[in-house]
Amino acid sequence: MTKSFVLGFNEIHRSGRLSVGNKAFNLSLLSKMVDDINIPKSVVLLSSADVDMEVAKKELLDYVQANIHYPIIARSSTTVEDSAVSFAGLFASEVCYDEKDLDKTIDNVLSSLFAEEVLSYCKFKQIDHSEIKMAVLIQQYISPDISGVIFTKHPVSNDTSIILIEYKEKTSDAVTAGTSIPHSILIKKDKFVLYEPLFEQLRTIALSAEVEFGYPLDLEWILSDEKVWIVQVRQITT
Numbered sequence: 001m002t003k004s005f006v007l008g009f010n011e012i013h014r015s016g017r018l019s020v021g022n023k024a025f026n027l028s029l030l031s032k033m034v035d036d037i038n039i040p041k042s043v044v045l046l047s048s049a050d051v052d053m054e055v056a057k058k059e060l061l062d063y064v065q066a067n068i069h070y071p072i073i074a075r076s077s078t079t080v081e082d083s084a085v086s087f088a089g090l091f092a093s094e095v096c097y098d099e100k101d102l103d104k105t106i107d108n109v110l111s112s113l114f115a116e117e118v119l120s121y122c123k124f125k126q127i128d129h130s131e132i133k134m135a136v137l138i139q140q141y142i143s144p145d146i147s148g149v150i151f152t153k154h155p156v157s158n159d160t161s162i163i164l165i166e167y168k169e170k171t172s173d174a175v176t177a178g179t180s181i182p183h184s185i186l187i188k189k190d191k192f193v194l195y196e197p198l199f200e201q202l203r204t205i206a207l208s209a210e211v212e213f214g215y216p217l218d219l220e221w222i223l224s225d226e227k228v229w230i231v232q233v234r235q236i237t238t
Helices: 009-014 017-033 053-067 099-114 116-124 173-177 197-213
Strands: 006-008 042-045 072-078 093-096 134-140 146-151 162-169 183-188 217-224 227-235
Touching: 006 009, 006 053, 009 017, 009 042, 017 042, 017 072, 017 134, 017 197, 017 227, 042 053, 053 099, 072 099, 093 099, 099 116, 099 134, 146 197, 162 197, 183 197, 197 217, 197 227
Parallel strands: none
Antiparallel strands: 006 042, 042 134, 072 093, 072 134, 146 162, 146 217, 162 183, 217 227
16 A cells, blocks of 8 residues: 555544644634634644655645645644644745645745754754654745734733734735734723624634634634635744
8 A cells, every 4th residue: 555645634633742843733623623614724734754755745645636726825734833832933934826836835844844043943942853844835825905813811911811913915924923013903802892893703712722722822814705614723932
């Protein structure tokens, strides 16, 4: 039987974090835990010491052609991201518009594991870089009208009675990387306070996710054609 190096999104939760990384694993858990949540079509190129990369890339190309339309976004999914230690903005994500560029896109994401910024940060945090495993999460690229992040507790004051939503028109990269000043709104978790429909929907998603995961969360979201998509979920870090 031929070994598979690619996992469809519905299979990710059956694998371990070491194989698919925290980003992919957390999203898969979220999709199983919370009803009626929108997550872009996804597939994972596994992290493994014995991956035959040429075979894996061919398998990935075939899967994307059959199941996901271009453009797509390739995102790092390592065993250290989306954990108690923040690696936000250190590993690569790259949009790919055509299948002829998929090979290069995957290489660019994988090579970011060895970027000087990553090596320096691991040294600063006393993390053994050699123990980090990286998978690649491939998602349907959703062009955002509005995008941002939801914190289910205030990331500065640690107030657990409120939700902080930050958002900006178009791309969320600058918001999540902390290089742009977004719009923000504080929302009470108290169900008796009502907000406009978008924020009410985001509050419902955030509260459901926090209950299921059991700890405060940071969720990245996109609004596209009046539909909310969740593209990342992680533990809040400082």
